[in-house]
Amino acid sequence: SQQGEEDPQALSIQEGENxxxxxxxxxxxxxxxxxxxxxxxxxxxxxxxRSNERxxxxxxxxxxxxxxxxxxxxxxTASRAADTASYFCATFKQTGANNLFFGTGTRLTVxx
Amino acid sequence: xTAVSQTPKYLVTQMGNDKSIKCEQNLGHDTMYWYKQxxxxxxxxxxxxxxxxxxxxxxxxxxxxxxxxDKAHLNLxxxxxxxxxxxxxxCASSLTGTPxKAFFGQGTRLTVx
Numbered sequence: 049s050q051q052g053e054e055d056p057q058a059l060s061i062q063e064g065e066n067x068x069x070x071x072x073x074x075x076x077x078x079x080x081x082x083x084x085x086x087x088x089x090x091x092x093x094x095x096x097x098r099s100n101e102r103x104x105x106x107x108x109x110x111x112x113x114x115x116x117x118x119x120x121x122x123x124x125t126a127s128r129a130a131d132t133a134s135y136f137c138a139t140f141k142q143t144g145a146n147n148l149f150f151g152t153g154t155r156l157t158v159x160x
Numbered sequence: 161x162t163a164v165s166q167t168p169k170y171l172v173t174q175m176g177n178d179k180s181i182k183c184e185q186n187l188g189h190d191t192m193y194w195y196k197q198x199x200x201x202x203x204x205x206x207x208x209x210x211x212x213x214x215x216x217x218x219x220x221x222x223x224x225x226x227x228x229x230d231k232a233h234l235n236l237x238x239x240x241x242x243x244x245x246x247x248x249x250x251c252a253s254s255l256t257g258t259p260x261k262a263f264f265g266q267g268t269r270l271t272v273x
Binding site: 079081083085088089090091092093096134136138140142147148149150152153155 | 164193195200201202203204205208215250252260261262263264265266267
């Protein structure tokens with residue numbers, strides 16, 4: 049299965065601290081993406097890292113990818129209460145299905 | 161100007177009924193999907209539909225059937241609803257090929273009683 053797995057399942061931090069979430073997956077991939085889901089809402093794409101990239105930045109987000117370990121991490125720096133949400137990694141491998149396979153998610157709570 | 165819209169947002173129905181959830185995207189994407197999110201927030205792909213080719217996750221019961229009247233719509237029909245079908249169903253769309261960034265609808269919370 050291509051399904052990813054995030055850890056921790058839940059993370060609670062104070063506003064201003066950094067939050068790190070990890071994702072592990074099982075098969076080779078073309079790219080890995082991180083999505084955010086606010087409570088009761090749909091998923092929103094945050095950032096994508098290709099399999100030949102090791103690190104990518106977007107604003108307060110930093111993503112790393114280690115294809116040898118089949119793992120990725122998402123770092124949110126200087127967290128804000130508005131960052132409270134669930135974060136999912138999703139892997140993509142170009143096959144006939146062309147599907148995104150999502151991990152189990154990390155529930156992040158940022159305490160003001 | 162919503163990119164991917166689903167209706168209804170909430171659906172409560174009795175076991176055994178047949179129901180539909182509608183999905184429309186105005187992004188010009190050529191692939192649409194249905195995902196199921198269970199109570200543990202686990203997201204599972206159900207279907208992807210591209211250029212009239214339907215790819216089905218083999219674990220999806222045949223009571224579920226997607227119907228696409230055109231490229232902008234992929235509706236989900238569910239027959240003989242069961243209690244275990246209660247979940248949040250998300251429609252999504254993308255362009256074919258890498259990097260396959262998906263845009264999601266707001267979800268439909270289905271409750272079967």
